[in-house]
Every structure is written in C-alpha cells, then in structure tokens.
Amino acid sequence: MDIKLKDFQGPLDLLLHLVSKYEMDIYDVPLVEVIEQYLAYIATLQAMKLEIAGEYMVMASQLMLIKSRKLLPKVVETIEEDDPEMDLLSQIEEYRTYKLLGQELALQHDKRAQYFSKPKLELVYDDVKLNHDKTSIDIFLAFSKVMAQKQEDIKNSHTTIERDDFRIEDMMTSVEQAVAKKGQTNLSQLFKRAASVNELITIFLATLELIKVHRVYVYQADNFSDIILTKENV
Template sequence: MDIKFKDFEGPLDLLLHLVSKYEVDIYDVPLVEVIEQYLAYIATLQAMKLEIAGEYMVMASQLMLIKSRKLLPKMVEEISYEDDLEADLLSQIEEYKRFKALGQELAAQHDQRAKFYSKPKTELISDEMELKYDKTVVDLFLAFSKVMADKQDSFNDSHTTVAADQYRIEDMMAYVEERFSQKKRLTLSELFEASQNTAEMLTIFLASLELIKRQYLTVHQEENFGEITLMKEVA
C-alpha cells in the first residue's frame, strides 16, 4: 500500500501551516509549542523512514537552538542572541506568508485568464486524501506525531518488550476493525494506548489511514490541535 502525505514546499511552509492554526498574529504565537510540533513531525517522518530534505533538518537544528535558549533562565535584562534568532525566524515566516499569498493571487489570476483560452486536455491526479469535516491527512498526521512523541518516554523506559521484526498493515487493519466492533468512537490516544513500540504505532496509523480511505472510519476534530476522534462509518 502506497500512502502519500502532503508535501510542504519547504520548512517555512510547514512552520506557516503550524503557526496559522493558532489564528493569531505571527508574533503572538507560542513559539515553543510550534517548535515542538515541527520537531515531532520531523521525528515521525524519520521513524517512518520517509525521505526528508536537508533544509528541513537544518531548520530543525535552528529550532532546537531557539527552544533550548528560550527554556534557559534569563540572566541579564537585555536583547540576547536568542531574541535575535526568534525575531529573525518570525520575520522569515511573515515574509514567506506574504510571498505565498501573492503567489496564490497570481495563480488565481492565471486560472481566471485560462478560462478564455483553449488548452490541451490534462489528466487531473490528486495524491492527497481529503477527510471529512474539512480535515486532511496532514491534520491527522500532526495529531499522530504528538501522540507518538508523548508515548516515546514510556517506550524508552520499558526494557521488557521485544519488538516484532515486522508488522503487517493487513493484520493491523483487522486489529483496528476489532477495536471498533467493540466501540464506535475512539480517540487517537485510546487507539494507541496498548502499543508496545514505535513500529507497532506506525503500522496501526497506516492501517487507520487505509480504513479512512475506504470510508470505514471518519475523522473528527473539535478545534485546531485538539484531540482527533475516529468513528466507525455507519453503513
């Protein structure tokens, strides 16, 4: 099974996506929370052995530096190096937002103008799976990244579990279906609460995506960054 996630145009595009979820001015967002979500996203991609462009890793190292400096106690009351880094990052995101909006406006004008000219027939192919309730795979993936990051400490503390060499998506689809035969609604946290290692979580996640694609499950989220709830589709 080949499941593709939405590709961001770069690390600033991913950061802008995370920042925009707060629906406040860029300079008012809780930067540490945004950084943690970015790092969790990258860590999950790595765990899934998906290819990550080098620019994402460079940004990750910069964000880790900003986060570490922001968490240190203030020793002097003056503009520090960390403030310069933070201000520069927010400025980059704001500038990227302006250029992206301009690009979208130009693209809209191009589409409008194209209506007046004939052009060869093109095949429309979309790799992005749209979920119900105006949610996308990205929203589900970000929520999963948070759940996996929260469980990582418990995995590290466990020394008794031996991970299986391989988990099959087909087997995990049957497992998820069994869970929903007992209960019609489950949050992501509940779905993964019995998972013993990262590999098992990843396979259950991919199995859940396939069941969503087949419309066996639907997805609901009350608010941005809120808990994701999976529900069995009523026949």
C-alpha cells in the same frame, strides 16, 4: 502499500502550517509549542525511515537553539543585536505574504485561462478528503506527538517489547473493529495502546489506508481538539 503524506514546500511551509493552526497573530503564537511539533514531525519521519531533505534538518537545529534560549532563565536583561526568535517569526510572516500572493496570482491565472480553449484533461482527485479542511498532515501531527511520548516511555522502561511481524492488513481489521465497537474512537487512544514503536507505526499506516478506502472517516471539531475516527461520514 504506497502511503504518501502531504509534501511541504520547505521547512517554512511546515512552520506556517503549524503556526496557522493557532488562528492568531504570528508574533503571539506559543513558539516553543510550535518548535516541539516541528521536531516531533521530523523525529517521526526518521523513525519511519522516510527521506528528509537537508533543509528540514538545518531548520531543526536552528529551532533547537531557539528553544533552548527561550527555556533558559534570564538572569540579566541584555540587548542583543541578533534575535533568532524574531528573525524566524519574520521569515514565517514574509513567507506567508509571498505564499498568499502566489495563490492570488494562481487564481488570476486560472480565471484568465477560462477564456481560452484547452484540450480535454483527465481530472485526478485525492482519495482522502477530511472535513474542516483537515488533511493527512493533521493525523500525522497527532501521531508524532504520541510517537515522541512512546519513544520516551520505551527508553525509560526496563523491558523491551519489539516485534517485526505486524501486518498492515491485520491492523486494519483491528482498527476497524475498534471503531465499529462504539461507532467511533479517539485517534490518540488508539495510538497509545501500542506496546512498541513498530506497532505504533503499523496502526498509523493502517488508519491512513482505512481512511483512503472510506472504511472509516475522520473529523475534528476544532484545531488541537481530539481527532475522532468514525464509521459514518460526519
């Protein structure tokens, strides 16, 4: 099964996506929360054995340094020439500016292109369209949060439960039945019922496939609210 997640144009693009979900000024966002989401995203890619570009790992190390500095108690206020936190926020702000400019230029290009005849092109649309401008990355971020907690729980547990025979097709049936039973179900609760990391990953892939073939639908009322799976397209 070919499951493709949204590709970001580098770590700053991912950070901008995470920051923009707070719908506030970049310099006011809870940076530690953003860093934790970024690190959970990278850890989940690693757990799923997906390829990660080196620049994402470099950024991850920088973010861990910033997080550790923010969590340490400040005994004495000192003036530092270098402030990695402000440097990072400035980079994100600058990246957003250039990205918006690039989008505006692309829009102008598209408008200008309408004045010329062009050969017929085959239009290809994404099979998955989520309401409120939600994409598969929002589901992945919700999955990453549960994955991080599940890995911690398994590490602290005295018993190990692992199976390698989970099939996506079987899990699709299980997920679809869970949704059909009440008409809808909370995505995080669906993830939390998994007893192992392998089962958790299989549930995630099965859910994406069900969305792709329109056997279940997804909606989220607001940023950071629960992601709901439903049988009806809301």
